Amino acid sequence: MTNPYGIEDTVLKLSIDSEQNSYRLSNLITEPxxxxxxxxxxxxxxxTISIxxxxxxxxxxxxxxxxxxVKVKKVSDxxxxNIDITPPIxxxxxxxxxxxSRGTIDTSWTPAPEDDAEEIIGLKSEIKQTAERIDLTVGNMEKEISQLSIRAGEIEQTVKDTEKNLTSKIESTAGEINQKVEDTKNDLKAEISLSADNIIHTVGKNHVTAIRYIRDWLNGSNLDNQNRWTEINVFSKNVNIANGIIPICKDxxxxxxxxxxxxxxxDGDTSKYIEAETGWKCxxxxxxxxxxxxxxxxxWHEYPLTSAELDAVKIFNxxxxxxxxxxxxxxxxxxRYQQSGGYKEDPSGKTYYINDTIINDNFSSVQQNIAGINTTIQNVEENLRTEIKESANGFNVNIQKISQDLENAKSALNNAIDSLNTSFNVELGKITGIIEGIDETTDQKISSAIQQSASGWQGVFKKYGMYNDGVSSEQINVTIDGKGVQVxxxxxxxxxxxxxxxxxxxxxxxxVxxxxxxxxxxxxxYADRGVELPTLKMIPLTVQDxxxxxxxxxAFVKTGGSS
Known part of the structure; x- marks a missing residue:
């Protein structure tokens, strides 16, 4: 039988006909x-196999x-x-x-890249056929591999160049065709998705997402110097793969x-915490x-519900x-460098997205369907995003400065904004433009919106903040049309x-x-000092009788005189 590395080898075959039967590996250890x-x-x-x-x-x-x-087990008794393996009857x-092996790290054998290309594939062609699928593999000594997999509802074709770390893949189903090209050496990825009502083109540069170890560091908070951790979830394909793994505390x-x-x-419980001594600990x-x-x-770290100060905002270093x-x-x-010193702890925790479909340094996308065309270009590292939408009714251009967790940032804007935008929208009978920015003198958010139609021109100018009269913004509207000008x-x-x-x-x-x-x-x-006419002045005065x-x-006096 072919082993997990694609090589013909002897494997262990088990057939269990009683619930009391198991395959036992006995007397494996002698000390904790x-x-x-x-x-x-x-x-x-x-x-489902039980071990x-x-x-x-x-x-x-x-x-x-x-x-x-892979199972890591700490043995104290x-x-x-023994290790017992029990398949279903x-x-x-x-x-x-x-x-x-001793330890907490999987050190079992894995094939090297050169083994995968030359020794495992070598100069051979292979066809595997089962009731579920047909697999065809062709390889050569130039480390090029072609694979074709056919199942009842799907056809998958893959071409790899392991020397140059290039992969091209096409997946076809009754409803959709997906084509991907990946350059893992340069972290580049391009994808085209076609369906009956959609065509999507995507080009991106991915972050490195290979992870084995995670360190969660704390060094006190804005309220005290205590280090308190509550919970961690690490999700892969909707499964929390961190569940039950015991962490190690380090300085x-x-x-x-x-x-x-x-x-x-x-353990899945966010109501209890772990505490360590002061200073940077992970x-x-x-x-x-x-x-x-x-x-x-x-x-999750300890949040205010478990703190002495129930209404306080807790922000950990x-x-x-x-x-x-x-x-x-x-x-x-x-x-120290993000969110102006940290974020507010709360019962929902803090999520960091890792999957390369979410994290990209640079990303561009074109989506086309019967309703129109959407074009998106973004640079996550510089927090910039430009989007163009075209339809039969017109087009819209939006340029955005994306902000990170503004609800937790210490900002002179008093958390009044979520982002800064520049947009330009053209549709039948109307043109609209919006520009948002920051007043360099007051550090307040300001914006202007201009709309032009066949009947006239309208402008709205705003300044955001908290003012003495309790309002959160100052606004002036200007309208120009066939009647005149209104402010x-x-x-x-x-x-x-x-x-x-x-x-x-x-x-x-x-x-008025x-x-x-x-x-x-x-x-x-209303006049403080009086009213003056060409020949007469009216002056307010106070006298005692x-x-x-x-x-x-x-008093009525002559203009230019005192009589």
């Missing part, structure tokens, strides 16, 4: 320690493809020295390369630190082997790192209008002053 058990399995009929590793039972789903099981299962020198209840970090998690398909990591080999570390987050402050209901008939001022819907031909009319006049009573009045 941490051990790693590894085994490959497959079956003709999908089933008892020194008293702890684990299960693994088995199918027609080889599946590798050597009364159980009346099933036929196959096992290969069972391996046990900055890499020395192990003794802590209580380390199992709480992966919980280090070993996933057992390198994972290339992690979708996201979510972490924190950084999150990942590594493939435990030596070279990549920092996903550092509160309106909607918060005060005051407006000024200039038309060919004259100049008018309005307040609360009432006309206006110009008509050579006359200015108003509802009321003979009884020392103060009286207010108006």
């Amino acid at each position: 320690d941490s051990y790693v058990f590894v085994i490959w399995h497959k079956t003709n009929t999908p089933c 008892n590793v020194f008293g702890e039972i684990i299960t693994s789903e088995s199918n027609s493809q080889w599946t590798k099981v 050597v009364s159980n020295k 009346n099933s036929t299962t196959f096992f290969y390369e069972a391996y046990l 900055e020198d890499g020395s192990a630190i003794t802590i209580q209840y380390p199992e709480r970090y992966t 919980l280090e998690l070993d996933l057992g082997q390198v994972k290339n398909d992690i979708d996201y990591i979510t972490i 924190h950084r999150l790192q990942v590594s493939t080999d435990g030596k070279t570390w990549f920092t996903l987050y550092d509160s 309106l402050n909607p918060s005060t209901s005051r407006s000024t209008q200039m038309t060919t008939n004259g100049f008018e001022g309005w307040y609360n819907g009432n006309k 002053f206006w110009m008509q031909e050579d006359a200015t009319k108003t509802s009321r006049v 003979n009884n020392s009573i103060t009286r207010n009045g108006i």
